[in-house]
Amino acid sequence: MNGVQVREDGPVRRVTLDRPETRNALTLDDLRDLREAFTVGEDVRAVVLDAAGERAFCAGMNVDVFLALDSEAEARTFIDGLRELLHTVRTAPVTTVCAIDGYCLGAAFELVLACDLRVATTRAAFGLPEIKLGIPSVVDAALLQQYVGLSSAKEIILTGDPYPAASLAGICTAVVEPGELGPRVDELLAKVTGHTRTVLAAQKRLFETWQNTGLADGAVASVDEFARTFAAPETREQLAGYRAALGSRR
Numbered sequence: 001m002n003g004v005q006v007r008e009d010g011p012v013r014r015v016t017l018d019r020p021e022t023r024n025a026l027t028l029d030d031l032r033d034l035r036e037a038f039t040v041g042e043d044v045r046a047v048v049l050d051a052a053g054e055r056a057f058c059a060g061m062n063v064d065v066f067l068a069l070d071s072e073a074e075a076r077t078f079i080d081g082l083r084e085l086l087h088t089v090r091t092a093p094v095t096t097v098c099a100i101d102g103y104c105l106g107a108a109f110e111l112v113l114a115c116d117l118r119v120a121t122t123r124a125a126f127g128l129p130e131i132k133l134g135i136p137s138v139v140d141a142a143l144l145q146q147y148v149g150l151s152s153a154k155e156i157i158l159t160g161d162p163y164p165a166a167s168l169a170g171i172c173t174a175v176v177e178p179g180e181l182g183p184r185v186d187e188l189l190a191k192v193t194g195h196t197r198t199v200l201a202a203q204k205r206l207f208e209t210w211q212n213t214g215l216a217d218g219a220v221a222s223v224d225e226f227a228r229t230f231a232a233p234e235t236r237e238q239l240a241g242y243r244a245a246l247g248s249r250r
Helices: 028-037 063-067 072-090 107-114 129-133 139-148 150-159 178-192 197-212 215-229 233-248
Strands: 004-009 012-017 046-051 056-058 095-100 103-105 117-121 125-127 174-176
Touching: 004 028, 012 028, 028 072, 046 056, 046 178, 056 107, 072 107, 072 139, 095 107, 095 178, 103 107, 107 125, 107 139, 117 178, 129 150, 139 150, 174 178, 197 215, 197 233
Parallel strands: 012 046, 046 095, 056 103, 095 117, 103 125, 117 174
Antiparallel strands: 004 012
């Protein structure tokens, strides 16, 4: 059974982890399919990632994947593939939103951190249990300290325990009751899907630049991105529409 389902909903691509009988644990095929799902065309303005079932958003990588790695070379190939997926998600030229219900562990937690916005339910919990398997937390786990601080990030990684979403306020845009998850995500989507593709792509490039460079280099890149947006006709159209809307409110 395909563990990743994709459907187009107007300007929104909805991606669902769909193997609830295994708590949506990820396989190598899922990593490939997720990378394809987050590679978007011109008509897409946002990608939403959610999951089937109530027990878990995703339990992380299926342990059988790790057990099948017989050498350092195989381990390197696997983790490089995960790194490429997370890079694709993080640098997608549109807004990426996660809807999290239940446990979100390991590679799934890294996937969630790679997205732009996160809405979780009150029964959601996040954890990086790799250390309990004798494996270090890597790749986008490096982002965790920016959300919760270095001390809390070390606690989460070194204990390997799950932590309720409500106790990790810096990670989520909102924590809501399970029945409010869909409406809260849709509320966010209504705010981010009306932007031009040009400005979304520029802003996402800047996020990545700011993440990887110092203030001075980031400021230079910001000037370049600002100037380039004016080469797109849709920028002038958006400006004119915004000006007209302001005038109509007077």
